[in-house]
Amino acid sequence: MMIKSMLVAATALVAFGAAAPAFAGESLDAIRERGSLICGVNTGLSGFSAPDSEGVYAGLDVDVCHAVAAAILGDASAVEFVALTAQQRFTALQSGEVDILSRNTTWTLTRDTALGLNFAGVTFYDGQGFMVPKELGVTSALELSGATVCVQPGTTTELNLADYFRANDMDFDAVVIESFEEVNAAYFAGRCDVYTTDASGLASIRSTVAPNPDDHVILPELISKEPLGPVVRHGDDEFFDIVKWVVFALIEAEEKGITQANVDEMLGSDDPTIARLLGSTEGMGEALGLSEDWAYNAISAVGNYGEIFERHVGVNTSLGLERGINDLWTRGGLMYAMPAR
Numbered sequence: 001m002m003i004k005s006m007l008v009a010a011t012a013l014v015a016f017g018a019a020a021p022a023f024a025g026e027s028l029d030a031i032r033e034r035g036s037l038i039c040g041v042n043t044g045l046s047g048f049s050a051p052d053s054e055g056v057y058a059g060l061d062v063d064v065c066h067a068v069a070a071a072i073l074g075d076a077s078a079v080e081f082v083a084l085t086a087q088q089r090f091t092a093l094q095s096g097e098v099d100i101l102s103r104n105t106t107w108t109l110t111r112d113t114a115l116g117l118n119f120a121g122v123t124f125y126d127g128q129g130f131m132v133p134k135e136l137g138v139t140s141a142l143e144l145s146g147a148t149v150c151v152q153p154g155t156t157t158e159l160n161l162a163d164y165f166r167a168n169d170m171d172f173d174a175v176v177i178e179s180f181e182e183v184n185a186a187y188f189a190g191r192c193d194v195y196t197t198d199a200s201g202l203a204s205i206r207s208t209v210a211p212n213p214d215d216h217v218i219l220p221e222l223i224s225k226e227p228l229g230p231v232v233r234h235g236d237d238e239f240f241d242i243v244k245w246v247v248f249a250l251i252e253a254e255e256k257g258i259t260q261a262n263v264d265e266m267l268g269s270d271d272p273t274i275a276r277l278l279g280s281t282e283g284m285g286e287a288l289g290l291s292e293d294w295a296y297n298a299i300s301a302v303g304n305y306g307e308i309f310e311r312h313v314g315v316n317t318s319l320g321l322e323r324g325i326n327d328l329w330t331r332g333g334l335m336y337a338m339p340a341r
């Protein structure tokens with residue numbers, strides 16, 4: 001009986017060994033060796049990732065990469081940003097051109113499997129919407145039959161658009177344009193009646209690209225689920241874990257009231273969860289293959305999730321987005337960090 005269970009255990013070990021990726025930990029080693037994280041971001045979607053006049057990227061997706069760099073390297077600025085279009089993003093990640101993709105990318109089954117990628121959490125729960133010129137007088141997406149719709153290829157947007165119109169027995173003409181600048185230009189020049197993308201993207205485009213934002217309305221319908229989050233390659237569990245736990249750390253920090261301003265003070269907290277998260281009680285860093293101040297470094301660099309949200313996309317920004325379902329689970333939202341223990 002004992003021999004049998006030993007055999008089973010040995011077989012399981014061999015099987016586990018065989019299934020283990022040949023290059024586990026490769027990303028972390030490469031990031032440490034080069035001294036920076038290579039992060040694929042949007043070419044210019046204000047609020048999520050956009051370069052300023054000096055080429056410095058800012059946004060919610062950008063801060064996720066700053067947080068990961070801070071956790072790994074202790075230096076939030078050690079990030080090289082690579083701007084990627086919707087079409088380019090997955091190849092860039094698969095080929096190793098970037099370590100991580102943090103670019104308004106929706107977690108879907110096929111991306112998570114067939115494309116060989118791993119989604120390391122959700123940093124913004126979104127849904128697809130429609131924007132139309134106010135002068136058309138349209139108030140519902142169900143009035144859009146026969147419309148010409150501007151859309152970018154290589155996106156979930158393109159697929160949902162077809163599903164939605166078919167399901168509602170409506171016709172449409174898609175104007176499919178790869179370049180973001182060109183699709184924006186086409187819509188604002190009146191080449192399409194409708195612009196469709198993630199609702200957060202519409203808010204961003206309306207507030208920063210529209211010649212007059214008030215001339216455009218975002219219709220009330222959300223036609224899909226678009227959970228957006230950072231993505232890594234299959235086959236490197238160590239790095240996947242790190243990105244996942246950095247995202248959780250930012251959410252947990254908000255739940256525990258740890259902010260960029262008070263994180264130093266919080267190092268002395270006697271709340272066991274805070275002590276473990278910030279490394280005053282050791283163990284979490286070691287488990288991740290990082291120093292014990294990994295989460296402290298991330299939070300001091302970018303603040304907690306709520307601070308990141310408000311800074312880049314919240315009600316006081318030009319996007320003006322409410323927390324809504326992106327609020328913490330304790331306030332009725334979906335943001336929930338797994339326990340750091």
Ligand SMILES: N[C@@H](CCC(=O)N[C@@H](CS)C(=O)NCC(=O)O)C(=O)O
Nearest residue numbers: 043085086105106155156180197201
């Ligand atoms: N979340 C959707 C859409 C993402 C997407 O690429 N949206 C467009 C429109 S907001 C975009 O970001 N374009 C910028 C670019 O291609 O440079 C997806 O993952 O497919």
